[in-house]
Every structure is written in C-alpha cells, then in structure tokens.
Amino acid sequence: MNIVACIKQTFDTEAKIVIDNGQVSTQGVNLIINPYDEYAVEESIRLKEKNGGEVVVVSVGGDKTQEALRYCLAMGADRAVLIQDPALEQVDNLGCAVVMAKLISQMEYDLVFCGKEAVDDGAAQVPSMLAEKLDLPQANVLTALEVADGQATATREIDGGSEVLEMQLPAVFSAQKGLNDVRYPSLPGIMKAKRKELKVVSLADLELSAEDVAVKTELVATELPPVRKAGRVLSGEIDEMVAELVSLLKDEVKVI
Numbered sequence: 001m002n003i004v005a006c007i008k009q010t011f012d013t014e015a016k017i018v019i020d021n022g023q024v025s026t027q028g029v030n031l032i033i034n035p036y037d038e039y040a041v042e043e044s045i046r047l048k049e050k051n052g053g054e055v056v057v058v059s060v061g062g063d064k065t066q067e068a069l070r071y072c073l074a075m076g077a078d079r080a081v082l083i084q085d086p087a088l089e090q091v092d093n094l095g096c097a098v099v100m101a102k103l104i105s106q107m108e109y110d111l112v113f114c115g116k117e118a119v120d121d122g123a124a125q126v127p128s129m130l131a132e133k134l135d136l137p138q139a140n141v142l143t144a145l146e147v148a149d150g151q152a153t154a155t156r157e158i159d160g161g162s163e164v165l166e167m168q169l170p171a172v173f174s175a176q177k178g179l180n181d182v183r184y185p186s187l188p189g190i191m192k193a194k195r196k197e198l199k200v201v202s203l204a205d206l207e208l209s210a211e212d213v214a215v216k217t218e219l220v221a222t223e224l225p226p227v228r229k230a231g232r233v234l235s236g237e238i239d240e241m242v243a244e245l246v247s248l249l250k251d252e253v254k255v256i
Helices: 035-051 065-075 093-104 126-134 187-193 238-252
Strands: 002-007 009-011 031-033 054-060 079-083 111-115 138-148 151-158 161-168 171-175 198-201
Touching: 002 035, 002 065, 009 065, 031 035, 031 065, 035 054, 035 065, 035 111, 035 138, 035 171, 054 065, 054 093, 065 079, 065 187, 065 198, 079 093, 093 126, 111 126, 126 138, 126 171, 138 161, 151 171
Parallel strands: 002 054, 002 111, 054 079, 079 198, 111 171, 138 171
Antiparallel strands: 009 031, 138 151, 151 161
C-alpha cells in the first residue's frame, strides 16, 4: 500500500505573534509541523506497518521545511519530496493544491492524507481542492479509518455526531484530532532519517509555470485583535443594578 502524506510547516501554537508593517513577523519564531498533519503522517505510517508499502511525505516551502520533512522521516515515513520554487514564496491554498496534485499524479498511490486544516490560517481548503484536482473521492475531518480489499470505511466528525462513509481507493482523507496518538521519533528513527531520500523539485520539474500558481487571493491587512476591555462591575440595590444593566444592554451594547 502506497500512501502520500501532505504536510505544512507552521508557527508553533505557543508562539507570540508580532505584526511588523502589516505582516506577521517570523523573526525568532519556532516552526513546527502543522499539528493536524501529524495525525495524517501517523495514520499513514500505521497503515504501512499493517499492510506494507511505502509512505511518501510531501510539502511546499523553503529550506527550513526540510526540518519538518526530516521529522516525518524519523517518525517512520520512507521518503520525502519538497516542492520549492521562488514563485511559491507567497503561494495561496489553491496554488499549493495545484502543485501537490501535479506531483502526486506522477506517483503510484492508494491513499492521500492531509491534516483537516493548518493552524496558521484555518482555511481547511487544501484537502478538498486536492481531491478535486486529482478527481478522487474524499472524507474530511476523519476520526477513524479502516482499509481492506481496496475499500475504505471512514468515520468523520459532523455537527452533533459522526458519519460513516465507504469508498473505493484511491481516495483523499483529512485527519482530525482523535484519529490516533502521534508517536515521537525514536533515536534509531532519527539516525535512519538522515539517510532517507529527501528530494527537492521545482515548478519546472513539474512542468508548471509561475502563472499556474499565481495567487488568486489578496491579503488586504493583518492586525492583532483589539485588547479586551475590563469588565464592568455594577453596584447598588438590586432594582438599581437591574435597571442600569438593562439600560447598558439597550443603549450601549445594543443587544436588546
């Protein structure tokens, strides 16, 4: 069973966000694998361990993204591919889906895994775009998966409950928290990761141009949320406080 796991390198979820000239500053920020993508990689490795085959990890990014890919190799993935090109420095979700779909279409695979969303933008668009580009069925927000005889039974999270889907492979899946418990790389795994293949490809290698990944969205502004105001404490007799509260809700907050 051949599996492709798509990952993104993001800010550490505990990092302090600083806005500099309308842009999020990366100065001194620790970068990690997108947490939801870790569930995707873990599930890919578990399926390989159970059924045999190969796990290939794919990402779009710069030189530092190789650190995230090496971490996945240390977890147990077999090889990695980084799509790196100057034209991808400001790439949006659609551009990511286009280049990854082009790369994956040239590979032999049975499953494609992603995280349900990236914690930096929360867009949750790439998995569905990728499935559309590859013309494959998909199941998003996965909490359980069973694979046998070329068919997948996927349990996904929906509002107020869960939904079970059955589909033929190949297919695209996006992982949610609860799908599994992510392992930590072992020392032997870290040592082996140094010798595993990490291939870097450009747009030209994929027979794509800068026009094919041109940004379709415009970032108008980036700003931190306003500082939360201190709460207001009312005092006095009950009747007085109730009357003041109603007045505030009506005239100041305007919710009634």
